[in-house]
Amino acid sequence: MTDTVPAYANANALAQQAVELLVQQLPTATPLTAVPLGPGQAPSAASEAIRVHFVGSTSADLVLVAHEAIAEALAGAGVGVTAAEILRPALEAAARPLGAGVLDTAHEDTLGDALVDPDMEAFVLVDADGTAQAWFGIRVRQNRQQTAPAVAPAPAPTTPVDDRARMHMLRDVELVLTAEIGRTRLPMRQVLDLVPGTVLELDRAAGAPADVMVNGRLVARGEVVVVDEDYGIRITEIVTDEDGR
Known part of the structure; x- marks a missing residue:
């Protein structure tokens, strides 16, 4: 089970790393630069968006609006190729700063109010002229059991047996x-x-x-x-x- 962690110490840094890696992998006709989303800069709530979840010790929800920015790549990709498939490498790159975990299958949906959610670190991706070409948001989450209490007791020392037991629980988890x-x-x-x-x-x-x-x-x-x-x-x-x- 996870909780949203708006005050997570590294949320801003993780979001910045994520968007920088994402921009490098976006198949756009011109290079884009990420800047924090300002008031009134979000696209229409009816815009097509790609949503994907990352599950790990630090989990996150990612949303990307880039259909127009990748129009040429989508047109040249052939019949049956979706925007989610074309954007998958960029989303995988964005998830790397989160550490070990699994990025689930991306799906297309309407944007809604995702980018203006106060817990979402949102960015607008602009070209050299400053024109918005795409939008990206990431909401960092943390496993509830890993959220530290206000006054954390001294952690109990772990033993090799504890570590082996934890690893045994993960032995049947399939990785790609x-x-x-x-x-x-x-x-x-x-x-x-x-x-x-x-x-x-x-x-x-x-x-x-x-x-x-x-x-x-x-x-x-x-x-x-x-x-x-x-x-x-x-x-x-x-x-x-x-x-x-």
């Missing part, structure tokens, strides 16, 4: 692992010009290990192998918190 062999950045015009046969140069040398990611977090590296005609990853390195990015 992805393998990444490299990345590249392209302007929108080149993305729209992609055709079968186009070769994209990635930022990874041939034969370099692939990154194994869990919810966007690097956890291991390995080499690509073939297992019964399917691709697989042979783990060669486990990445610790100190080594991860």
Whole structure:
């Protein structure tokens, strides 16, 4: 069970990090800059919005209005591709500052009063001329059992047995692992010009290990192998918190 935490100490910092990462991944025709939403700057309550929830030790509700900003990308994505699917990578990036957790399936809905909710950290995304192109909001939540009382008693020391018991409870939770062999950045015009046969140069040398990611977090590296005609990853390195990015 979660409670909204408007006074959460890191809410503003988390929201700022989230929107900065989101802007970097938005497939818009022009670069956008995030500024705090001011009075009268929210879009119509009837606007189409993408909503998604992040569940973890720090949970959050995210809302994004960007249908017009990604119109070109949506038009070039092909039949059946939704705005929620196109915006998924940007929303995953926005959730990274929240730490370990799961981002559920995004869905489209009318905006309503989400961005003017007093508990929502809201931003307007503007182009170089200062024209609003999109809007983003994030409401940070915290697990109720983790909310500290006014006078917190000294925490009881944990033991390895306690830690193992907690981990045992999570053993059946399924996580999505992805393998990444490299990345590249392209302007929108080149993305729209992609055709079968186009070769994209990635930022990874041939034969370099692939990154194994869990919810966007690097956890291991390995080499690509073939297992019964399917691709697989042979783990060669486990990445610790100190080594991860």
